[in-house]
Amino acid sequence: MKKTLHVLIIGHSEEEAALLGEELGRGGYDIFLERVYSSSTMIEALSRHSWDVVLSEYKLPRFSVLAALELLRKNAPATPLIVVSEERDDEALVAAIKAGARDFILKQRLERLLPAVKAALAEKKAPAPGIDGGHFETRLKLALEVNNSGLWDWNVETGEIHFSSQWEAMLGFREGEFTPNLHTWEALLHPEDKTAVNHALNEHLEGRTPYYETEHRLKSRKGEWIWVQNRGRVVERDEEGRALRVIGTYTDISSRKRAEASLRLKTAEFETIFNAIPEAVVFSNNKREITLANPAFCALFEYPPDELEGKSEEIFYTDPKDFRNAANSGPEANGKEAIPAREILFKKRTGRTLTGEKLETPVQDAQGNRIGFLSIIRDVSARRKNGDVPKVQETNYRRLFEEDLTGNFIISPQGAILTCNPSFARIFGFASVDEAMKGNFFDLNPDPRFKASFLELLRKEKKLESHELELQRRDGKTVYVVQNVIGEFGENGDLQSIRGYVFDDTRRREIESQFVQSQKMESLGTLAGSIAHDFNNLLSVISANSEILLMKMNSEDPLRKAAEQIKQTSRQAAILTHQILTFSRKQVVQPRVIDLNEVVENVAKILLRLIGKDIEMHTILNPDLGKVKIDPVQIEQIIINLAVNARDAMAGGGKLTIGTNNVTVDKEMAGKHIDAQAGLYVLLAVSDTGTGMDSETLKHIFEPFFTTKKKGKGTGLGLSTVYGIVKQNKGFIDVYSEPGKGSIFKIYLPRQAEGQ
The missing domain is CATH 1.10.287 (Helix Hairpins)
Incomplete structure (x- = not known):
């Protein structure tokens, strides 16, 4: 009967966890996995279950692997933790091993995982001499050796350097043959690397960089140049800040450098051949997303090369069924054999169609797994007669036109909208296509010069690509679009119609x-x-x-x-x-977990005296409000500053309302604010019935020393202070205001999870 191995996973994705479980399953275990992401979920998992081993990423989004090791030491000290990392970082390796990690394994070398887990389990049962939790140096040495690394220790005052044995072995020196000091080491440096190495080293010794890191060449005993990656950090300075001792690691990266050079050469050879092929050739991944296309393909389908990467092959098919048949059906979609040539009706970027003969073959990696497709398309439209193209294609083209997410249209030179699709109507705020077709394209820009300048440019250029315009929706709101348009000209050169499509670029702007x-x-x-x-x-x-x-x-x-x-x-x-x-977020603060309602209630007593008798004040507080982590003095500053501004905006009296609530910010809302994250927040809202602000004022209200008050009546720092506090506490602000309709400031602060 198989032994069950209970594994706690910290931070890895579901796919990565499954891969780790599969690797451990090769050892004859039944694997029981559980994934956690934070300190609270880890404590909960440790309290209800006994784990054989813990596997953790080094870089965690919610807490660190060092914190995880501390929790493990307090709650399950006998359980080993092994770090499985995407990147090789010697400082991270040293820190993890020093904190108690049993091993440090790269994801690219998962074959080491099972032996490492077995060794950790054996050590857990009966710790071997020199490899128990108290022998940091031994475990670090073992970890560095399997990662092809070594240590060096430099006494800056004497110039003496101690190298571990791997260093001499790497350069081919016999033990004791090399004098370990700075001068002999510098003599081995490649002349072309000396300036960069000395600059990086001096920058760190002077304290201008957090650590020293270079890639350079050293001469071996045989006179060959060995590429090494060198990393180090000052660990001891004197009272005046001068460096006394530096400790670091080194790694032989010669194989990587040779592979990179070989790859560059092969890539250059491939690109030369690939670009010279006269047929249209395209590579796509298993999802049928384009990864590479040659110039002949771009020319055939009239696409700039930089627009194709990542796009689905579906954009070239006039009939979605043809794409689905190619992508999802039959043994061709899942097999590894070449797919016979077949004729398909494709469409170009401009919407024009072509009949293409497509030959497709799967692309495999070194292990024989299919990783994508190589397709060759030959234009055979010339051998087709007009009657050979099925009439049903017109129906398919109309369907594609109607379902396209970009706003497609055809207009007259006078601006009458002759036809458009639903997306065009949606972008410009029309209730339907019929309503849009009653309008005029040039009315979408109120500038009377727009029509003349647009037509003049189109007559000159014949077509406009990636043309940016500021237009207006039917409700008057500004919409920024990027459009591609082509003018249809008669034999005498007169403009007869304009067709094209627009993409709503407002969100990006x-x-x-x-x-x-x-x-x-x-x-x-x-x-x-x-x-x-x-x-x-x-x-x-x-x-x-x-x-x-x-x-x-x-x-x-x-x-x-x-x-x-x-x-x-x-x-x-x-x-x-x-x-x-x-x-500027440089003041000293003392953040702690607080109930926002308590602070509001305390400040409200002060505000009654501050705002005067002409202003009514109301508080609407959620009794089940979540907690936030912030210095309570900072919350008081926010409320008082906003209340004073509201008072000044209500010179003739009015109403001030302060409210709190729990809110969930989705990705769409978070995307409207730089650095904002989706999740749970606590909302503090302060609104007034004052004079309000126009859009131009709203652009500047958080800038320091900006004020709309009379000279001597304000410093212009009140809202700047609010902005700085909110940003310092990882929150964000929304402001809604219109002249004569008052203002509302909404402060969003991250809600603390229960138990934190």
Whole structure:
């Protein structure tokens, strides 16, 4: 009877976990797997089950492998943990082994997994001398050896370097034949690599880089050049910051470099032949997505080369059934034999059709697994007569036209929409195709010059590719489109009709605008924070000296009033610098898990005095509100700043409402905000019935020192402070406002999972 191996997986995908289980199953085990992703789910799994081994990724999205090792030490100290990593990282390897990991295995070398697990299980039963949890150096040495790596230890003051035995073996030196110091090591460096190596090393010694890393060549005892990857880090500095000791690792990467050079040569040879083939040739993966097409293919189907990669082959078929037959049916789809040539009616990028003879053969990897298809298409339209093309193709073309996600259209030179598909109507806000066809294309842009300039450009160029336009939907909202259009001209050169399609590019433009704004705010924050720190130092001197002056003056001193004014002004300036530091996210904070409702209720008492009697204040708080992790003082700053702005916008009185709720942010909403992640959030909403803001003001409200108030009535840092706090706590803000309709600020803060 097979022994069941209970394996806890941390962080790997479902497919990767299945692969790990399959690899371990080769050892004659029945495999029981469970996957966890966070500290809380790991603790829960450890509490209800006994695990034979834990397999973890090194880079985890929600917590680190070092934290996982600590949890294992506290809850199941005898259970071994093995790191299975995508990348070879010597620093990660050292850190993991030092923290207690039993081994460090690359995903590319999974053949090591089963022996490593067996060794860990044997060690668990009866720890072998020198390989138990307390012998970090031994386990590290073993891990480095199987990963083809070694250690070096450099005394910077004396120049002495200690190399592990693998280093001498790598270069072919006998034991004791090589004098281990900096000068002899530099003598082995390739002349072309010395400048780069010395620069990288000096940069790290001076503290300008977090670690030292280079790939360079060393001369072996036989005079051959060996490629090595060298990584290191300063582990000891003196009181003045000078480096005293550096420890690192090295790896022989000569095989990789030779493989890369060979691959470059073979790639160049392949590209020369592939590009010279006169027939249309295309490679696609098992999903029928194009991975590579030669120039003849691009020319035949009238596509630029950079537009084809990743597109489905389906875009070339006029009849979807032909594509489905090719992709999904019969032994041809799943087998490894070449598919006989057959004639198919294809369509080009412009919509024109061609009859092509297609020959297809599967492509296999070194293990014989099919990884895609190679297709050759020959244009045989010339040998077809008009009557040979089935009339049913017109029906298929119409169906494709109707179902296309881009907005297809044909218009007259005067702008009358002669025909269009449902996507065109949807993009421009028409209720139906019939309603769209009652309109005029040139009315989609209110600029009276648009029609003349568009027609002039089309008559000159004959066709417009990737032409960007700013148009208006039927409801007046701006829509950005990218269009491809072709003019149909008569024999005398007059423009008879215009056909083309438009793609809605509004979403990309919005994201691009958000990114630019985010970068600008980040730059302003960095600049403001640097200035604020220096300014704060100056204020400390001014404030301290004003205190000294006041201590030495009596109450009748004629200069006392001036000294008191200096002190008061320095305090006000200190408040400003604190706000600037908040915006730049450089102030010291003490975040903790809090109930947002409690903070709102406490601040509300202060706000009643702050906003005045003319303004009604209401709170709408969700009693089952989730917790957030933030410094409560920062929440108070957010609420007070927004409330003060609302008060100033309601000079004649009004209503201020503060609300809280639990919300779920989906991918679509998160995609509208740079750095926002989909998930569970707590919402803090502050709304007023004040004057509101126009769209131009909304673009600038979070910029430091921007204010719409009169001179002397505001610093322009209130909303900048709010922005800085929210960003610092991994949240985001939505603002809704229109002139005369008030404003609402929605603050989204990540909700803490229960038990955290």
